[in-house]
Amino acid sequence: MMKLINFDHISANSLLPEVKESMIEAVRKDYHNPSSQHRAGEQAAEILESARVSVAELVNAAMPKEIVFTSGGTEAVNHAVKGVALANVARGNHIVTSNIEHNAVIRSLRRLKSAGFKVTSLSVDSTGRVNPADVADAITDQTILVSIMHSNNETGTLQPIEEISKITRGKKVIFHSDAVDSVGIMPVDVQELGVDLLSFGSNTFYGPTGVGGLYVRRGTRVFPLLDGGVQENNKRAGAENLIGIIGMGKAAQIAARDMDTRVAYLQKLKDKLLTELPDYIDEYIINTHPRYSLPNLVSLSVKHIEGESVLLMLDDAGLLVSTRSACATGSLRASHVLLSLGLSHADAQGTLVLSLGVDNSPEDVTTFLASLKNVVTTLREISPLYKKTTGLQR
């Protein structure tokens, strides 16, 4: 079987070896239900709480009980957005967000809109960032929630969360940030950021998919999304995915321990990619902010070609990339994120999301660039669009 090179870490990070070991051990040990009152239940509860401590430390929560385990980033986001809206409806019905959020935020807000909530969706500038002054201007006496993502999942661009939280705190509005693509890839500190809620997913830090967390600052008024039992300090009902949570706890420990070297390593790969790219192809746009961005992500719009074709041809060469959020696969529409940046439809369609991981090597970057050059050359040769815009007619 061909060796695959994963440049699609935003869709799936590989599990760290230590995480695999912890999960295999968890499967073998097969713990009982943490809510049971007998010794087997107590043992499971200890394991659960120990994972919670590791995750709390990763985001610098003041106390472990501020962490709610969820089935992933999407549940965390739904919980935060819908839970705050429904719990605070007596105070107001207005929510402020940006127009580059992940579909988990956008569609949760759409659901709330049909229930009577009002939503102001802010534009970003041409670099892909929200202007904090726009947030301040958008807040009214009816505003109960501001939800602005920490990093964008298609461009990797970071938002000015600290500046925004100064505004929300001043105006006593709850602030949620979707940090699903940041936590574990770069330092994320809920105290420094000043957020009230923060959503994240375990797979971003090389833990299992299908498990995540929501940080809820003590005193923040939010309803559960899943009603039922009293698990998770009464914030999230349902028997826990303990095997996944154990893997997440281990991944969080390692992310905290290795954060500096991880960031430096990813940034080095990204810098290599960006620096050497002009030696391989021309006529492209980098949509990722040169300074405020994830250390592992590059959004690259290659002119005169279609991203889907590049993806499939790179796949043939054993290189995994994506053209947009995996969550939006199947949609034929151009990315709302890229259009918000001011890209044309044509350029948006020629976009690749390149996301690096700790399992990539500098050699992988070189292999990728060489393959990309071949693919782009081939596709442009057969592209009527390319011939037209470059004036070539054969």
Add this chain to the structure above:
Amino acid sequence: MMKLINFDHISANSLLPEVKESMIEAVRKDYHNPSSQHRAGEQAAEILESARVSVAELVNAAMPKEIVFTSGGTEAVNHAVKGVALANVARGNHIVTSNIEHNAVIRSLRRLKSAGFKVTSLSVDSTGRVNPADVADAITDQTILVSIMHSNNETGTLQPIEEISKITRGKKVIFHSDAVDSVGIMPVDVQELGVDLLSFGSNTFYGPTGVGGLYVRRGTRVFPLLDGGVQENNKRAGAENLIGIIGMGKAAQIAARDMDTRVAYLQKLKDKLLTELPDYIDEYIINTHPRYSLPNLVSLSVKHIEGESVLLMLDDAGLLVSTRSACATGSLRASHVLLSLGLSHADAQGTLVLSLGVDNSPEDVTTFLASLKNVVTTLREISPLYKKTTGLQR
């Protein structure tokens, strides 16, 4: 370490050896994101869909896409109840349920009530069953949903689902059944039952905890609970817990294969327990229906003692039991289910939920009965309540 005997399978079933193997292999293989378009994504999608086929076959769904994978029974129930209510609010705002449902249903309905929905909660008879005629009487032209559980998680008593579905179909009302404690323990066939939605959890059939499913009959109008990406045929957003789903798929396969022998074995253990019980203790009530009940569950109210004390003393002897739903742990109130059956508070407090599994042996039952006798004798000797009611004064 003392060998533990698990009579608390309702809180946690052990993973089958084949399920453990499949999960360990899944951890090692570490699949990519099923939504990704490259070969690694396609491989993951195939694995996901193959698990969906196994689960669909277990409940006899007409097609695999009628199965939505969730993070467990609680999410499935929340999805069904809230999703149907919100999707059908233009047709009406009335819901019919019973007063012995799991907290996942009760609290989801409470949430809907505060949003303006009306709920009729039906009483059960002294055997713990809903009268289908009461369902017919409760349905109005505003009724959009009937939600009645398949088996009760504290008594094991089965509800007359087939009879109720004849009524809901006749009146064109959507019918959901919470079958979390039934699917995999006994045959559950959505065609025979005639339900539109059915909630279930993987751990009931010896798969992992924290993963479950919702059967949604084609054409049933229900909103997603988790909004975001287009996963699960647009019914449930969020990257999948593929390791858990793989374990669930394997467990479903085995449950379907072994159903007859599994039911017979569990029923044999249960019969032994019930038959021999009078040889060990006196003055008790069996709350489980003698005929219409799960093959693995006995609800036993021992008079003149407190269930919690029995639980702790049995735990000392290495025997795991529960006093009620693990989801309700920490609540000091007597079980709403037992009070609904007409039990006194005192008898409700003396209740043990004994749930058997395929990993129990006939010898376990004998060991349990001997320990129970010791514990009950000891507790009654020191109980002022027992002395009083039996007239003894030392």
